[in-house]
Amino acid sequence: MKITMLGYSGSGKTTLMHGMASTLAPGNADHDYALIPRRKNDDELASFNEEVDVLVDFLENAVEHAGSWPLGTNKTTIYPFAIEYLTNHKITNIEWIDFRGGLLTHIFKPAHRDEKELEALFFHLIESNAVVIVADSYHLSHFTRMDEIRHFSGAKTINMIMNRFDRVYPNRELNVLIVLTKADSVDASWKEENYQLLLDKGMEVFDPVVKLCRKNNNWNGGILPISVIGEQNVERKIMPKAELNSPMDIPFLAEDKIIGLPQPFNTEYVLYFCLGFSLLQMKNVTKESIADYQKTIEKALQDAGTLNSIWSFVRGKPSAAEIARRSSERKKKDEESLLQFESHIETLLDYTRKRVRLFV
Amino acid sequence: MNVERFVYSRTLSADYRWIITSSSLTSQETQFMERFLDLFKKYRFAYTKAPLKPLFCIHFPKTTVLFTLQSGMFKDEFGRDIYSLEGICAGRVHRKALWRKMPEIIGNYTAILNAWNDINFQKADNLVNKPSTSYTLEDLISGRETPQIENKEILPESSDPSDTIILPFVEEGLKKLKKTVNSPSFSPSNFAFGCTAEMVKEKQFRIIAYVDDKNRKEPQTKTTERGRKKSFISDTSDSALQITVENPQKVTEKKRFFTDEKWKKIVNKIRLIFLKK
8 A cells, every 4th residue: 555645845744654653653552553664565574673673763753752853855755664453463564655845845946856756756646545635734824815825835736736647547546635734833713613714724725636536436535634743832933034035935934842742633543544545445446446557557657658668678677667567466465455354444434534524 | 186065955945955066976976975865864863962973985986075964054944954965076086186185184074075155055045956166175175273183104004905994983083084094005995984884885985983873783893902903093092992893895705605716716727627628
């Protein structure tokens, strides 16, 4: 299973992922499900030392352990996880794609744009079971004009990409969750009645995506406010930029000082949504659709160009098509094993409905 | 002797990229260096505790690069620490000249390699792949506090020139590094002063100082107290220091069934058979 996060630089993608893994760390009595960082996306259990090492390596970056925010992501990174239920009952492996936010922030600036990285982003998107759109709640509440909000939150770019995705792959099964991060930072009025105002604004900002989710029978969508740090654990300082290089840049600097032990809220529901709906889709998808999926990937790669195959052949390395075929096989294996865990689907969806506003 | 600067970092609103680069660096070389920044980021907690900034000298086929890694000098618009890779490079023709200046550079590397002095951070968002201006090394060195260079020390001939010298990643180790590179018998070599075990896997280094990272998997080494085994470096100032001598070539050979020696023997036998015929 593959989950891809999309969002501008600084929106909180990496923080969300570490926060979620920290909340769902193995052995946490508060949660039935656990998200376990792995070295590789396979079923083999490493030695006790290695298992603990991987956990420690990953969780040391979580805010509650590091005592600071994760550094910005300068390279798109794929994090393999295993998902377990209660007594080490493994459900599936997932690959969590943490994209370098700058990739989207500078998508229209040729000098900053990395074509290869962008190509990889679209490739992962095509393969993903779920897309987590990450936007900073503060941007939604701070700016007044809708075009400003869409520009600075990244919604404009993301709406465009998702629109094209739906256009090219109309039959693709996808789950889209809009995550409004840093929900603790907005004024109290935005938080009333379970963040009603914030969620309304989020749906308005991402209106094209919301409409796509409603229109496309193969898509499930939802929106969720989250905070990795929780209420009153951060001191936010907003300062206007001393020198504004361009009116297109965010006009302020935001510095969030951690002043209390993190009390994350809603982070685990990101996983529940992605897992619940992906399992539901997988249950319903027959082997024919697996074959269709594979064909689509191959077609997409063919469209990318035959030069890639020739170049790979010359270099003696697997071609993009070969890589896609292998990953499809892994995916197929995942899907087959997931059919055995139907019982989890309803539980996960029940959890999801408690906190996620679904686009139905 | 001319050198060029390079910086890989991010600025206030613009994401990570090569802000200043040198035309003499290939894309493979820049990617190779980016890997060091990734690892620096991965082991940032270990580096936070370290008393010094790391320093790397790597000889590529046509270029020699000297770079350091750091974080926390600036913050981005979200208040996150910015980390950066910055350094200088010189063409192959200047390799020896650069090496001769190495003790002076090591003595003041944080200042000499710091390219941010030439960049207005607040206005650098639009700087991408800006070609470096050419500097004379003397210009970069001059004006800095001239470090005291100890008398040139003749290093004892090693029985095995491929031995790796392990130094401690502390001020004392830096002094030893300066002395070692200052030795006339020590030819230009790669060194990694303040590295992790993962970094060492990326390249063969002649001199290594490990940052104290918990993930360091000890290579198969012979640890000897100084004095018990003859070291490359002789210094009486700190007898408690431990110098580890390892031979990476031997370590890799342990894993190979057909070692170079075995191949030589096989080739010699075949040659003898043909000669007899």
